[in-house]
Amino acid sequence: ARRVCTLPVPAVAAPARRPPLALSELERRVVLDVLNSPRFANCAPAAIHAQLLDEGRYVASVSTMYRLLQGCAAVRERRDQLRHPEYAKPExxxxxxxxxxxxxxxxxxxxxxxxxxxxxxxxxxxxxxxxxxxxxxxxxxxxxxxxxxxxxxxxxxxxxxxxxxxxxxxxxxxxxxxxxxxxxxxxxxxxxxxxxxxxxxxxxxxxxxxxxxxxxxxxxxxxxxxxxxxxxxxxxxxxxxxxxxGMMTPESVHTGRAAEVRKQRQATLADAFQRTPNRFKHRMPQAQKLPTAAWINPPTTEKKAA
Missing domain, CATH: 3.30.420.10 (Ribonuclease H-like superfamily/Ribonuclease H)
Structure with a gap:
């Protein structure tokens, strides 16, 4: 008798059973809209969940929120999603x-x-x-x-x-x-x-x-x-x-008298030097210099070079 070869019939995968508790597509969209809304873009799922409960609202469990975010590759540091304004350093x-x-x-x-x-x-x-x-x-x-x-x-x-x-x-x-x-x-x-x-x-x-x-x-x-x-x-x-x-009074600097005050101080130091130079190791003492600039946040060396 002639042998008949039959090819195996490929198995047909049964459609995946949808978990009975799974969210519908509409429900998933609602949860993601909440998670990505401006008020919650800076918050972790646990904090969002607690805030919504305080408001008498439940949209999903914390684990479901994480799962949905992970599916959207959005579980990393969520605070990056909220753009805070950048404030320039005043100079x-x-x-x-x-x-x-x-x-x-x-x-x-x-x-x-x-x-x-x-x-x-x-x-x-x-x-x-x-x-x-x-x-x-x-x-x-x-x-x-x-x-x-x-x-x-x-x-x-x-x-x-x-x-x-x-x-x-x-x-x-x-x-x-x-x-x-x-x-x-x-x-x-x-x-x-x-x-x-x-x-x-x-x-x-x-x-x-x-x-x-x-x-x-x-x-x-x-x-x-x-x-x-x-x-x-x-x-x-x-x-x-x-x-x-320079150990001046604010008034003397503000009114422009500081240079004259420094000149008087220097004259006093010069007189003391003439009388007792050995006290100063034979080196003329100098009155403190006057300010030439006042900065709020002077630029860095790199910035100056640029």
């Missing part, structure tokens, strides 16, 4: 007074716990001279606007000659202040978020004030705070010898 240079001002607001403790007064201070970064200040019961854009306008008028600031630098507080970035600066022709500059070194002059001035031996732990009233600040700023501007400006 400001002053070579004369009234070229760059720095301003800030600090709190002064009031008579009882939980109360405070607000001290606004505008400082010239080249001379370290406090050009304007105000103590008030509250912080507001309107008060800041008033102080800036009054100070600019007092210092006779011409349009296009001054930059005003501040941190990113609400008063500093307020519309009234921005409008005023635009009207006066004053450029504005702001620190980067969470970078205290971008406003070093104001920070240092507040530290000098609060570390003075006579600085009160609390002020009994706004009048007391104003009286203390008036006395302090008079001393600071007219008597305080500042290490950052």
């Amino acid at each position: 400001l240079l002053a070579v004369v007074p009234n070229q760059v001002w720095s301003w800030d607001i600090t709190k002064l403790k009031g008579p009882v716990r939980g109360t405070c007064f607000h001290l606004y201070v505008i400082l010239d970064i080249f001379s370290r001279y406090v050009v304007g200040w105000m103590a008030a019961e509250q912080e507001s854009a309107e008060l800041a606007e008033q102080l800036i306008a009054d100070t600019a008028a007092k210092e006779d600031i011409m349009p296009g000659t001054l930059t005003l630098h501040a941190d990113r507080g609400s008063s500093m970035r307020s519309k009234p202040v921005a409008t005023l600066l635009s009207d006066l022709g004053i450029a504005k500059s702001h620190s980067r978020p969470y970078v205290s070194d971008d406003n070093p002059y104001s920070e240092a001035q507040f530290k000098t004030m609060k570390y003075q031996p006579g600085f009160p732990a609390r002020f009994g009233s706004l009048a007391d705070a104003r009286a203390h600040c008036a006395s302090f700023f008079t001393w600071y501007n007219q008597q305080h010898r500042h290490s950052g400006i």
